[in-house]
Amino acid sequence: MNGSIKERIIKKGQDKHGKIRTNLKVYDVYYRYNDPITGKNNQTSKKGFRTKAEAEAYLLDVNTRQATSTFIPIKNLTVREYLQDWLKNYAETHLRQNTAAGYRSLVEKHILPIIGNIDLQKLNASHIDNLYALKLTSGRLDGKGGLAPKSVMYIHRVLHEALEHAAKKQIIFNNPVKRVTNTPKLRKYKGEIYSPEEIRSLLKAAKDTDWEVPISLAAICGMRRGEILGLRKTEINLDTGTIKISKQLIATNNGPMFESPKSEDSNRIINAPIEVLDMINLHITKQEKKMALLDTEYKNYSLLVCKADGNPIDPRIFSKNFSKFLSSNQFKHIRFHDLRHSCATLMLNSGVPLKVASQILGHSTIGITADLYTHVIDNMKKDAAIKVGSEIFGNNTTNSDNSTPK
Secondary structure, eight states: OOOEEEEEEEEEEEOTTSOEEEEEEEEEEEEEEEOTTTOOEEEEEEEEESSHHHHHHHHHHHHHHHHTTOOOOOOOOBHHHHHHHHIIIIIHHHSOHHHHHHHHHHIIIIIHHHHTTSBGGGOOHHHHHHHHHHHHHHOOTTSSSOOOHHHHHHHHHHHHHHHHHHHHTTSSSSOGGGGOSOOOOOOOOOOOOOOHHHHHHHHHHHTTSTTHHHHHHHHTTOOOHHHHHTOBGGGEETTTTEEEEOOEEEEETTEEEEEOOSSGGGSEEEEOOHHHHHHHHHHHHHHHHHHHHHGGGSOOOOBSSOOTTSOOOOHHHHHHHHHHHHHHTTOOOOOTHHHHHHHHHHHHHTTOOHHHHHHHHTOSSHHHHHHHTHHHHHHHHHHHHHHHHHHHHOGGGTTOOOOOOO
């Protein structure tokens, strides 16, 4: 058996029954192990067993785990130390900058202040359940109550991902997040949408303003906010009526930043109706006049939708200004992203095949489209049943008068 047990005397301590005694005999276990991170053989110990039998049982367990490749070396690593290392060496090198920044914010503001000082090896599901409960009841940083279940779910996902990496590297034996019982229950979000009539009214109010083009691209072409704000004029082909989507503008703590779209399928070419192309063409003409007027003061990023001086628009400010535009024109409040949902709903209600709609929207799978627009698809199923029934039984069978065959 790998390892040894040594006996020693401590001046004062608790015996196995919890009583304080002097000159107490204890047992220390010494053994060697292979560090899964460095690959080096190290020696370590676990000291202070109150009986030799306990020490022997521990050493036997260590040897068994080493033989079955389930041994995890004991390290004095706190949750704080591990998560900070994980953010630096994984999140900030493998994830999008915006995503990594979001992870860091959740870790530093919500996770570390509560469980950061716990020994990583001792972190258990109860600690995490308590974290979630605290966040749901009093987790807001402004002290005004608890976080929304969706916000706590983000914390849950980040912590699960980080500890899953720790388990795979055998820094911990298993992931305690998998055993929590206080996982937030989310309600499926159903955004507000505009009807075709409401979209026409919105476009009428936006005519000849800076809102006309972005509203058209979202409500008619199904583009995302970041895709619209990151769209360059060079990626618009007015002759073929196509728009190439290959960049998006995201909000970061350091200001707006260009990056690739959310997934490979978000890199796509879409078609725009002639009415939208005419709006774009007129918008570009006006923009060129501004460029000539400002001359060298104009920042030419070749953006279609931008500030008056050519600089990118912060997506967060863009959304706030859109809300103000709706309010000032007395329209029903929706998010800018809901214009995209309105477009998707209109496509599906108009009979556009689900796969085609999914491609236009840039979803990575058709399942995402189906899941997001279940309510529309349910109505399509009803319509399909009625149409098939009409084909088989004739148009007068929908409202049967319960007549019997003669």
